[in-house]
Amino acid sequence: MTTLFANACVRGDDSRTLGLCREYLEGMPDVVEIDLGALNLRPLSGEEVSYRMQKQAEGAWDDEIFSLSHQFAEADDIVIGAPYWDLSFPSVLKVYIERVSVCDITFHYTDDARCEGLCRAKSITYISTCGGFVQGADFGHEYIVGFATMCGIPEVRYVVAEGLDVVGANIEECLAPARAAIAKLRS
Numbered sequence: 001m002t003t004l005f006a007n008a009c010v011r012g013d014d015s016r017t018l019g020l021c022r023e024y025l026e027g028m029p030d031v032v033e034i035d036l037g038a039l040n041l042r043p044l045s046g047e048e049v050s051y052r053m054q055k056q057a058e059g060a061w062d063d064e065i066f067s068l069s070h071q072f073a074e075a076d077d078i079v080i081g082a083p084y085w086d087l088s089f090p091s092v093l094k095v096y097i098e099r100v101s102v103c104d105i106t107f108h109y110t111d112d113a114r115c116e117g118l119c120r121a122k123s124i125t126y127i128s129t130c131g132g133f134v135q136g137a138d139f140g141h142e143y144i145v146g147f148a149t150m151c152g153i154p155e156v157r158y159v160v161a162e163g164l165d166v167v168g169a170n171i172e173e174c175l176a177p178a179r180a181a182i183a184k185l186r187s
């Protein structure tokens with residue numbers, strides 16, 4: 001069973017979110033990690049959209065432009081790690097999703113025009129940390145729930161640690177509820 005870890009923790013080893021992800025993934029076999037920052041992904045340009053549409057029309061599914069999409073669609077399980085930035089997540093994750101989300105790989109339209117997911121994974125585990133408090137406004141999490149639905153992935157498991165940048169915050173205490181949630185998910 002392959003677990004795909006999409007790492008959008010752009011601060012690397014300094015990232016508290018990445019620390020939580022590592023705790024969640026510890027000892028899991030067959031984890032394929034992609035460091036989204038290191039991929040240097042650009043937003044899809046008009047030219048790339050045209051190229052991709054041409055390849056879709058040709059059925060040239062082995063073209064390099066579809067590689068991230070195939071990898072996502074074929075993963076047995078998916079973990080996304082992303083800090084809470086500006087009410088959602090770092091833009092590198094959105095750019096990644098632009099490249100993952102491809103009609104006839106991650107989803108398709110049925111004859112009666114319904115969008116139907118084609119991905120194998122049964123869940124996405126979305127792990128985040130927040131400087132303040134999400135207070136019901138984690139549009140990043142909501143977006144991932146919507147995207148999972150589009151991909152046919154029935155469950156999103158959400159772990160978030162809050163209040164990490166509040167002056168005087170005890171970081172270990174802030175992380176504790178998320179660590180407990182991770183321990184429960186792993187058990």
Ligand SMILES: Cc1cc2nc3c(=O)[nH]c(=O)nc-3n(C[C@H](O)[C@H](O)[C@H](O)COP(=O)(O)O)c2cc1C
Pocket residue numbers: 009010011014015016017018083084085086087088129130131132133164165
């Ligand atoms: C560009 C940027 C945007 C941020 N936006 C928010 C925000 O909207 N609300 C908030 O509470 N914290 C915000 N923060 C703080 C981060 O959520 C917080 O520091 C988080 O723990 C960072 O995770 P990391 O340690 O994994 O990098 C932001 C931080 C950065 C660098």
